[in-house]
Amino acid sequence: MSEPQPSPEPLAPPEPTAPPEPTAPRPDSTRTGPGRLLVAVYGLFALSASARAGVQIATKFGHAPVAYLLSAFAAVVYILATVTLTVGSPLARRIAVLSCSVELVGVLAVGTWSLADPATFPDATVWSGYGSGYGFVPLVLPVFGLLWLRRVQRRATA
Amino acid sequence: MSSVNGAVSTTIIVAGLAIAGYSLLMTALNRRMNVPLLTAVGVLEILLLVQVGIIVAKLAGGERPASVPTLIGYLIATPIVPVVAAFWGLMERSRWGPAVIAVAGLVAAVLMVRLHQIWPVIRV
Numbered sequence: 001m002s003e004p005q006p007s008p009e010p011l012a013p014p015e016p017t018a019p020p021e022p023t024a025p026r027p028d029s030t031r032t033g034p035g036r037l038l039v040a041v042y043g044l045f046a047l048s049a050s051a052r053a054g055v056q057i058a059t060k061f062g063h064a065p066v067a068y069l070l071s072a073f074a075a076v077v078y079i080l081a082t083v084t085l086t087v088g089s090p091l092a093r094r095i096a097v098l099s100c101s102v103e104l105v106g107v108l109a110v111g112t113w114s115l116a117d118p119a120t121f122p123d124a125t126v127w128s129g130y131g132s133g134y135g136f137v138p139l140v141l142p143v144f145g146l147l148w149l150r151r152v153q154r155r156a157t158a
Numbered sequence: 159m160s161s162v163n164g165a166v167s168t169t170i171i172v173a174g175l176a177i178a179g180y181s182l183l184m185t186a187l188n189r190r191m192n193v194p195l196l197t198a199v200g201v202l203e204i205l206l207l208v209q210v211g212i213i214v215a216k217l218a219g220g221e222r223p224a225s226v227p228t229l230i231g232y233l234i235a236t237p238i239v240p241v242v243a244a245f246w247g248l249m250e251r252s253r254w255g256p257a258v259i260a261v262a263g264l265v266a267a268v269l270m271v272r273l274h275q276i277w278p279v280i281r282v
Contacts, residue, residue, distance in 0.1 A: 032250065032252075032254075033250075033252055033254055034254055035254075036246065036247070036249075036250040036252075036254040036255065036257070036258055037254050037257040037258055037261070039246075040243065040246055040247075040258045040261050041261060043242075044239075044261065044265065047235065048235075051231045051235065055225070055227045055228050055231060058227070059225070059227060
């Protein structure tokens with residue numbers, strides 16, 4: 001086993017404005033440990049939400065435009081969360097917190113909306129019924145994401 | 159043909175759930191990725207490729223599901239899942255490596271159910 005070295009951060013662009021935190025952990029700390037599982041599940045949802053939105057919008061957009069646009073929005077949020085959790089720099093972590101927060105608000109809002117107004121959602125989105133079509137994973141995922149990001153942040157500032 | 163097809167789906171569901179259970183046990187017992195688990199993922203991958211082959215043969219035979227693009231998407235994504243999970247899990251030298259494999263096992267099982275929903279001729 002070679003000595004673990006600071007990651008060269010292959011995915012992150014250089015951040016000239018943000019000074020390096022003196023006690024920061026390795027920049028990839030959001031994607032190791034439990035973060036490894038979190039990134040895997042986020043990647044899965046990024047893929048499935050993108051594919052679903054892509055097929056829906058390309059083949060039958062007029063059928064349920066609101067639902068399909070929300071699918072696409074969810075896909076963008078999942079992609080953003082996946083990438084920023086993988087990168088893990090201080091800037092990426094801030095974007096990840098924002099993504100997870102938007103995701104949590106989104107799943108609660110769209111979940112409530114889909115139950116209150118089923119006519120707008122003839123086809124399910126990732127977030128309708130609070131993610132019931134996906135085993136409610138979309139509901140718990142942002143909670144775990146935010147908890148994990150808080151833990152990494154505390155470790156970084158400790 | 160259809161009975162073979164159903165047998166493959168059922169085998170994948172059983173194998174996927176078994177891999178998920180074993181992986182979660184490894185995570186609970188604080189074990190890292192090991193050769194038996196990787197071998198099991200390899201077997202799952204082969205089963206998924208067989209399933210994709212069977213479905214492609216059906217498409218080549220002229221049969222069509224309600225939504226061809228959706229099915230094509232599933233055919234592309236399905237065999238990628240265990241491969242990506244294996245690489246991502248191997249990069250992790252802790253109990254969370256097997257946890258990634260657990261997700262792949264569950265996803266393989268769910269994908270078989272979804273394939274059946276997309277195209278009911280794909281038996282479970």
